Amino acid sequence: MAFVAVSGSRNWSLGETMRGANERLTYAGLTVAIICAGLLCRWPGLGLPWSVAKYAGSALWGGMVYAGLRTINPRATVLGTMMVSGTIAICVEVFRLYHQPGLDAFRATLAGQLLLGRIFSLWNVLAYAVGIACVALADGRVVRRETAKIV
DSSP, X not given: OOEEEOSSSOEEEHHHHHHHHHHHHHHHHHHHHHHHHHHHHHOGGGOOOHHHHHHHHHHHHHHHHHHHHHHHOTTSOHHHHHHHHHHHHHHHHHHTTOXXXXXXXXXXXXXXXXXXXXXXXXXXXXXXXXXXXXXHXXXXXXXXXXXXXXX
16 A cells, blocks of 8 residues: 655654545535635625625625635634634734725725625624534534444
């Protein structure tokens, strides 16, 4: 059986390495799907009420952060990824309290609104937490099911 050195003292089999690559692709696909869903729910053509579009988009943004982190490190624990995702979401929200002309000009663009937002809101933090929790719950169920198949 072939072994591939991935980190300092841990040798992983080729099968484990391939499974990691497949997990990354799965999480990357999930991240892209969440981004598409977030853009779609904010699209005015759908006619969603403002509050639904706003907070669904924020929840999807939180879920996207979680899925993006799992893409980077698919072997991380669900709880650990939730905590890091929550920290990132809170930091981004608190960062909205910082104002500088160039940054505010970027926030006024569509890209700035989607990536950073413009106005600090604790409701956004709650929406991020809901999105992170929903994606993590689904992820945890899948991880447990996949682990049971391996054992």
